[in-house]
Amino acid sequence: MRMSRSFLVAFLGFLVLAVLIQAQDQSGFISIACGAPAGVNFTVRQTGLNYTSDANFINTGVSRTIVPELRHEFLRNVWNLRSFPEGKRNCYKINITRGSKYLIGASFLYGNYDGLNMLPKFDLLLGANRWDTVDIKNASVSRHFEIIYVPSLDYVHICMVDTGLGTPFISAITLRSLRNDIYETEFGSLQTYIRRDLGSNKGYRYDDDVYDRYWSYDDADTWYDNVDKWKQLNFPIDADSLVQNHYQPPAVVMSTAVTPANVSAPLVISWKPYDPKESFYVYMHFTEIQVLAKNQTREFNITLNGKLWYENESPRYHSVNTIYSTSGISGKLINFSFVMTETSTLPPIINAIEIYRVKEFPQQDTYQGDVDAITTIKSVYGVTRDWQGDPCSPKDYLWEGLNCTYPVIDSPRIITLNLSSSGLSGKIGPSILNLTMLEKLDLSNNSLNGEVPDFLSQLQYLKILNLENNNLSGSIPSTLVEKSKEGSLSLRYGSY
Numbered sequence: 001m002r003m004s005r006s007f008l009v010a011f012l013g014f015l016v017l018a019v020l021i022q023a024q025d026q027s028g029f030i031s032i033a034c035g036a037p038a039g040v041n042f043t044v045r046q047t048g049l050n051y052t053s054d055a056n057f058i059n060t061g062v063s064r065t066i067v068p069e070l071r072h073e074f075l076r077n078v079w080n081l082r083s084f085p086e087g088k089r090n091c092y093k094i095n096i097t098r099g100s101k102y103l104i105g106a107s108f109l110y111g112n113y114d115g116l117n118m119l120p121k122f123d124l125l126l127g128a129n130r131w132d133t134v135d136i137k138n139a140s141v142s143r144h145f146e147i148i149y150v151p152s153l154d155y156v157h158i159c160m161v162d163t164g165l166g167t168p169f170i171s172a173i174t175l176r177s178l179r180n181d182i183y184e185t186e187f188g189s190l191q192t193y194i195r196r197d198l199g200s201n202k203g204y205r206y207d208d209d210v211y212d213r214y215w216s217y218d219d220a221d222t223w224y225d226n227v228d229k230w231k232q233l234n235f236p237i238d239a240d241s242l243v244q245n246h247y248q249p250p251a252v253v254m255s256t257a258v259t260p261a262n263v264s265a266p267l268v269i270s271w272k273p274y275d276p277k278e279s280f281y282v283y284m285h286f287t288e289i290q291v292l293a294k295n296q297t298r299e300f301n302i303t304l305n306g307k308l309w310y311e312n313e314s315p316r317y318h319s320v321n322t323i324y325s326t327s328g329i330s331g332k333l334i335n336f337s338f339v340m341t342e343t344s345t346l347p348p349i350i351n352a353i354e355i356y357r358v359k360e361f362p363q364q365d366t367y368q369g370d371v372d373a374i375t376t377i378k379s380v381y382g383v384t385r386d387w388q389g390d391p392c393s394p395k396d397y398l399w400e401g402l403n404c405t406y407p408v409i410d411s412p413r414i415i416t417l418n419l420s421s422s423g424l425s426g427k428i429g430p431s432i433l434n435l436t437m438l439e440k441l442d443l444s445n446n447s448l449n450g451e452v453p454d455f456l457s458q459l460q461y462l463k464i465l466n467l468e469n470n471n472l473s474g475s476i477p478s479t480l481v482e483k484s485k486e487g488s489l490s491l492r493y494g495s496y
């Protein structure tokens with residue numbers, strides 16, 4: 001049996017968490033309880049994590065509550081949820097620091113909130129791209145999606161898309177700010193695949209983990225062909241006496257390790273990817289937990305599918321060393337083997353391992369200037385359309401009334417704005433000028449009044465301008481008439 005494709009956590013595992021909560025710093029954390037009443041903040045006692053209502057991050061959807069029998073105290077953050085019976089795409093907009101690295105989590109506990117016992121399936125978007133498909137298989141089990149992501153804008157959009165297979169919803173969103181120099185990839189983002197506290201029978205997260213990563217307990221079923229071949233070691237380490245590196249695996253996680261049950265055999269960690277084309281990044285955390293005698297050494301080589309991958313690793317006492325891949329690893333079977341060197345007197349050990357799957361997000365976010373402009377236009381004209389998330393992307397979910405270009409290496413740009421028959425009133429404002437690449441502008445069949453502004457001629461790429469059937473007065477500015485005569489602009493004006 002292997003891990004589910006998208007890292008699935010039965011949150012029941014959290015029951016065994018240590019209840020000792022200290023006031024750890026939660027700066028850099030955003031913890032959102034979706035559907036919780038506006039203004040409500042609460043602390044989940046078992047983790048000490050402070051959650052806030054989602055009211056400031058979204059203005060669509062409805063607040064719902066899971067059935068009472070599933071409201072366990074340790075799951076307080078998913079008692080409420082926000083469901084989206086209306087609109088194809090509904091989005092959260094969360095302010096962040098552009099260019100910084102985040103660990104982003106999204107949790108979904110259906111909990112039969114609607115009494116229909118119909119398990120929905122829908123898409124989850126992150127910015128301009130599809131992140132995953134949320135396929136709820138069990139009403140009482142929370143699904144959790146986690147990714148390490150560097151947003152390119154000052155905010156991130158997390159959207160639920162109705163794909164016709166049930167009403168989308170979301171229970172909780174978490175963002176944890178990470179150092180930029182850890183978990184680096186050649187390209188793509190890293191989806192959590194497996195994160196294990198090897199040698200442990202307990203799971204740990206915040207506040208043992210400063211980044212609130214969840215380290216699940218040892219489960220031999222995860223791995224390919226290693227059942228009964230490991231021995232667990234446990235030598236508690238005090239957090240203060242552990243010399244950390246930038247990855248900061250918790251001391252309690254580093255206190256346990258696995259070693260081969262047969263001391264002269266290699267230690268093998270292997271798994272079978274669902275798809276041999278999938279690409280993985282692996283982070284192995286080591287520290288010596290035993291006091292070695294003068295005549296003892298522990299040293300090993302690490303091979304990957306039989307080829308030397310790292311040589312002469314000798315974990316230092318109570319000091320974290322992380323060995324990681326610098327490019328993606330793929331294959332039908334991925335087999336790491338830890339082999340004692342000739343001079344070593346002790347078998348290899350490993351304390352913890354993280355495995356991430358590369359997720360490519362090929363579509364760039366729409367050009368920020370265009371996003372700002374269209375957002376202003378939406379509010380100035382009171383556009384009531386279902387405009388949420390990225391305007392141009394994904395292409396399938398392009399905002400109604402827009403069209404965009406998708407340059408290969410640059411951001412998408414808005415080239416068409418069609419607000420015909422949209423019930424617009426008031427004057428034509430200058431906010432449209434900020435859509436600098438606009439080629440087609442259709443404002444026909446509205447109740448716009450005032451004069452046709454001269455500034456529209458500043459839109460240098462404009463080819464089609466339709467102002468028919470409004471209450472506009474005055475004459476057409478000469479600059480526009482000239483362009484029309486030249487043939488560079490197709491202009492429609494007047495009533496039908």
Ligand SMILES: *[C@@H]1O[C@H](CO)[C@@H](O)[C@H](O)[C@H]1NC(C)=O
Nearest residue numbers: 023024025026041042043050
């Ligand atoms: C979490 O919230 C509690 C109660 O509102 C507050 O006392 C505590 O200081 C908060 N902790 C952090 C780390 O923000």
Ligand SMILES: *[C@@H]1O[C@H](CO)[C@@H](O)[C@H](O)[C@H]1NC(C)=O
Nearest residue numbers: 039040041042050051052053
């Ligand atoms: C709730 O938390 C948010 C962010 O942590 C804070 O800005 C707000 O003041 C808090 N509200 C209450 C009622 O404590």
Ligand SMILES: *[C@@H]1O[C@H](CO)[C@@H](O)[C@H](O)[C@H]1NC(C)=O
Nearest residue numbers: 056057093094095096154155
């Ligand atoms: C996000 O940032 C924008 C622009 O700075 C600001 O107007 C908005 O209030 C912020 N939203 C939240 C929830 O803090």
Ligand SMILES: *[C@@H]1O[C@H](CO)[C@@H](O)[C@H](O)[C@H]1NC(C)=O
Nearest residue numbers: 010012137138139140141142
């Ligand atoms: C759903 O999960 C619960 C808790 O893990 C389990 O007891 C139950 O049998 C599962 N239901 C189905 C239909 O698989």
Ligand SMILES: *[C@@H]1O[C@H](CO)[C@@H](O)[C@H](O)[C@H]1NC(C)=O
Nearest residue numbers: 260261262263264265266267
């Ligand atoms: C232990 O491993 C060694 C080397 O791989 C092997 O020769 C030996 O048979 C193994 N012993 C047992 C009891 O499996």
Ligand SMILES: *[C@@H]1O[C@H](CO)[C@@H](O)[C@H](O)[C@H]1NC(C)=O
Nearest residue numbers: 293294295296297344345346
């Ligand atoms: C290491 O030294 C101890 C005594 O200090 C001895 O009992 C043991 O056999 C030695 N081990 C090895 C592998 O030489």
Ligand SMILES: *[C@@H]1O[C@H](CO)[C@@H](O)[C@H](O)[C@H]1NC(C)=O
Nearest residue numbers: 225268270303305306335337
């Ligand atoms: C993994 O590699 C080791 C050493 O190369 C080998 O002994 C072992 O049989 C391999 N395991 C699997 C499952 O292929």
Ligand SMILES: *[C@@H]1O[C@H](CO)[C@@H](O)[C@H](O)[C@H]1NC(C)=O
Nearest residue numbers: 301308311312339340341342
């Ligand atoms: C470990 O790697 C070193 C350096 O490549 C090599 O000399 C040595 O033979 C290797 N030892 C084993 C047991 O594979």
Ligand SMILES: *[C@@H]1O[C@H](CO)[C@@H](O)[C@H](O)[C@H]1NC(C)=O
Nearest residue numbers: 398401402403404405415416
């Ligand atoms: C958007 O523009 C492309 C390329 O010009 C065109 O093929 C497509 O039909 C347009 N889509 C809409 C909805 O106007």
Ligand SMILES: *[C@@H]1O[C@H](CO)[C@@H](O)[C@H](O)[C@H]1NC(C)=O
Nearest residue numbers: 418419420440441442464466
């Ligand atoms: C704008 O949309 C309307 C209705 O969908 C359509 O009839 C019209 O041709 C569109 N205008 C342009 C310039 O594509």
Ligand SMILES: *[C@@H]1O[C@H](CO)[C@@H](O)[C@H](O)[C@H]1NC(C)=O
Nearest residue numbers: 420421422423444445446496
């Ligand atoms: C113009 O808009 C009205 C409502 O705003 C609509 O009923 C009518 O069908 C539209 N006419 C055309 C030709 O699109």
Ligand SMILES: *[C@@H]1O[C@H](CO)[C@@H](O)[C@H](O)[C@H]1NC(C)=O
Nearest residue numbers: 369372376430431432433434
């Ligand atoms: C156009 O964008 C600029 C820069 O983002 C902004 O300062 C200006 O107010 C915008 N103009 C209008 C008319 O919205």
